[in-house]
Structure formats: structure tokens, C-alpha cells
Amino acid sequence: MDKQSTIYIAGHRGLVGSAILKNLKEQGYTNLVYRTSSELDLRDPNQVASFFEQEKIDYVFLAAAKVGGIVANNEYPADFIRDNLLIQTNVIDSAYKNGVKKLLFLGSTCIYPKLAPQPLKEEYLLTGELEPTNEPYAIAKIAGIKMCESYNRQYGTKYISVMPTNLYGPNDNFDLHTSHVLPALIRKFHEAKETNAPIVEVWGTGTPKREFLYSDDLADACVYLMNTYEGNEMVNIGVGEDISIKEVAETIKDVVGYEGKLQFDTSKPDGTPRKLVDVTKLNGLGWKAKTPLNEGLVQAYNWFLENETAKSK
Numbered sequence: 001m002d003k004q005s006t007i008y009i010a011g012h013r014g015l016v017g018s019a020i021l022k023n024l025k026e027q028g029y030t031n032l033v034y035r036t037s038s039e040l041d042l043r044d045p046n047q048v049a050s051f052f053e054q055e056k057i058d059y060v061f062l063a064a065a066k067v068g069g070i071v072a073n074n075e076y077p078a079d080f081i082r083d084n085l086l087i088q089t090n091v092i093d094s095a096y097k098n099g100v101k102k103l104l105f106l107g108s109t110c111i112y113p114k115l116a117p118q119p120l121k122e123e124y125l126l127t128g129e130l131e132p133t134n135e136p137y138a139i140a141k142i143a144g145i146k147m148c149e150s151y152n153r154q155y156g157t158k159y160i161s162v163m164p165t166n167l168y169g170p171n172d173n174f175d176l177h178t179s180h181v182l183p184a185l186i187r188k189f190h191e192a193k194e195t196n197a198p199i200v201e202v203w204g205t206g207t208p209k210r211e212f213l214y215s216d217d218l219a220d221a222c223v224y225l226m227n228t229y230e231g232n233e234m235v236n237i238g239v240g241e242d243i244s245i246k247e248v249a250e251t252i253k254d255v256v257g258y259e260g261k262l263q264f265d266t267s268k269p270d271g272t273p274r275k276l277v278d279v280t281k282l283n284g285l286g287w288k289a290k291t292p293l294n295e296g297l298v299q300a301y302n303w304f305l306e307n308e309t310a311k312s313k
């Protein structure tokens with residue numbers, strides 16, 4: 001990308017899109033294009049086609065999606081498969097029809113089989129059954145990967161797909177019903193501390209393991225790969241280390257300074273037992289994560305204090 005290239009960041013207000021926008025601004029890219037979902041509904045093919053015809057976009061970061069935690073995925077499967085198929089199909093096809101030079105598609109590690117060997121290598125895609133709580137979302141993401149590969153093969157485009165592990169950071173979703181585990185636990189421990197509640201409820205058994213990447217690191221990897229990677233094969237993005245939900249809950253408890261107890265609600269789903277990504281390919285391409293989990297959690301909690309608690313005052 002040149003510093004003057006026209007770069008569209010789809011989903012620029014979200015966890016990932018806002019971090020990519022910040023990274024691009026910091027690196028001196030000046031011609032950045034973005035729209036909110038109310039200005040441009042990416043599920044609507046006509047709106048997307050007109051937008052691409054007008055804007056003459058060179059590069060696309062496709063970070064707009066219907067996203068949510070384990071319970072949201074389980075409760076709204078139709079929304080997750082429909083919205084994601086529509087958004088990615090409209091954007092990828094309009095990018096092709098309007099001569100976009102390169103597009104980066106964001107998948108997720110839930111595309112790998114539920115019981116795949118660990119760490120998850122890129123080649124494990126489509127080798128086994130998916131985790132049922134997020135199968136519709138994962139199927140949409142797999143369709144996005146295959147769409148990029150197919151356009152590259154048939155039309156000679158340069159679309160790349162990246163598979164990030166679980167993410168957290170500024171502009172995360174802190175809604176307890178629809179969020180992922182880290183923002184949920186930050187809110188739960190904070191509110192329990194404020195109200196002197198003796199117990200914080202943690203979903204599931206606490207035994208599943210997850211790998212967590214700070215959103216600024218993810219954004220840096222996306223911009224790096226947009227500038228350096230042209231392969232048709234997807235690339236995992238992660239840190240290469242995981243932690244149990246019980247351990248991460250104890251860590252957040254300490255970061256927040258809550259002194260009560262944890263209680264595990266085993267009526268809630270555990271989901272995939274483990275999804276540690278193999279980052280050999282990413283490291284070989286010259287990129288490594290920088291932010292340690294403890295440091296990232298302190299930053300995420302500070303962001304929550306400055307932005308989310310202000311909303312409820």
C-alpha cells in the first residue's frame with residue numbers, strides 16, 4: 001500500500017476495525033474510507049455496489065461482521081450465518097468488480113474442527129466436525145475463505161484470509177449477553193467490586209483453554225500481511241500460548257482488584273475444549289505478537305473504566 005492509496009476499513013467502529021484504523025493513521029496512511037452500518041448496510045448488495053463504484057477503493061480490510069460470544073452464537077444462529085454470508089459476499093464481489101488491488105478477509109479460529117490436534121495448523125481446515133455452538137458462523141467464515149481462494153484462482157485477484165485467535169481490547173463489546181469472555185469478565189468483576197458482591201459467576205466449567213491476542217497486535221499483523229503477503233493459503237494470527245478460563249478469570253479478578261469468589265455456572269456451554277493456533281507460518285513471514293496478556297488486560301480494563309463506565313453515569 002502507498003501512503004496515498006484509498007483504503008476502506010469495513011467495520012471501523014468495532015474491536016478489530018478501530019484498531020486497524022488507528023494503526024493505519026499512525027503509519028501515515030492518509031486516504032482512509034469508512035462508513036457506519038447505518039450509513040452503509042453491507043448486507044444490501046445495491047448499497048455496496050454503489051459505494052464501491054463511487055469510492056474507487058485500492059485496498060479493503062474486511063472487519064465488518066456479525067460477531068458475538070458463545071451464547072449469542074448459540075441463540076442467534078440464523079443471524080450469524082445470514083449476515084456474515086451477505087456482508088462478505090457483497091464486499092468481496094464488489095471489490096472484484098471494481099478492481100480493488102487487494103482485500104484482507106478476517107476469519108476466526110472457530111473454522112477449525114472442534115477436536116483438531118493442537119496447535120491448530122492452517123492445513124487442518126475441513127478435516128473434521130465443527131463446534132456446534134458456532135457452526136453457522138464458522139460455515140459462513142469458511143465460505144469467505146473459499147470465496148477469496150476461488151476469486152484468486154479464477155479471476156487472478158489478490159485476496160488474503162487471516163484466522164485470528166480470540167481477541168480483546170478497546171471498543172470491544174461489553175454487553176454481558178452477547179460479548180466474548182474477556183470483556184464479560186472485566187464488566188462482571190468491576191460491577192461486583194463496585195457493589196461488594198460476594199460472588200462472580202463464570203460460565204461453564206472453567207476448564208476450556210483459550211488463546212487471547214490484544215487488538216492492537218492483531219491490527220499490526222493485518223497491516224503487515226497486507227503489505228507483505230500474497231499467498232492463496234490462509235494465515236493464523238495468534239500468540240502461540242493459551243490459558244484456562246479459570247486462570248484467566250483469576251487474572252482479571254486481580255487486575256480489577258475484586259476480592260470475592262468465583263462460581264462456575266455449568267448450565268452454560270464450554271464450547272471448544274481448546275483452540276491454540278500454530279503461528280509457525282506467521283512467525284516465518286516475519287511477524288510476532290508483542291503485548292503480554294497481563295499488560296493487555298490492564299489496558300483493556302483502563303479503556304473500560306474510561307469509556308464504558310462513563311456510559312452508565
Ligand SMILES: NC(=O)C1=CN([C@@H]2O[C@H](COP(=O)(O)OP(=O)(O)OC[C@H]3O[C@@H](n4cnc5c(N)ncnc54)[C@H](OP(=O)(O)O)[C@@H]3O)[C@@H](O)[C@H]2O)C=CC1
Nearest residue numbers: 011013014015016036037041042064065067106108166167
Ligand atoms: N472479537 C474476536 O474475538 C474475534 C473477531 N474476529 C473477526 O474479526 C472481525 C471483526 O470482529 P470484531 O471487531 O470483534 O467485531 P465488532 O462486533 O466489534 O465490530 C463489527 C463491526 O462490523 C460492523 N457491521 C456489522 N454489521 C454490519 C452491516 N450489516 N453493515 C455494515 N457494517 C456492519 C459494525 O459496524 P457499526 O459499528 O457501524 O454498526 C461493527 O463496527 C470479524 O470478521 C470477526 O469474525 C476473529 C476472531 C476473534
Ligand SMILES: C[C@H]1O[C@H](OP(=O)(O)OP(=O)(O)OC[C@H]2O[C@@H](n3cnc4c(=O)[nH]c(N)nc43)[C@H](O)[C@@H]2O)[C@@H](O)[C@@H](O)C1=O
Nearest residue numbers: 068069070108110134179180181184202203204269270271
Ligand atoms: C472468537 C470466538 O468466540 C466464540 O467462541 P468462544 O471462544 O467459545 O467464545 P467466548 O469468548 O464467548 O467463550 C469462551 C469460554 O469462556 C467461557 N466463559 C466464562 N464466563 C463467560 C462469560 O461471562 N461470557 C462469555 N462469553 N464466555 C464466558 C465460555 O463458557 C467459554 O468456555 C464464538 O463466537 C466463535 O465463533 C469465535 O470465533
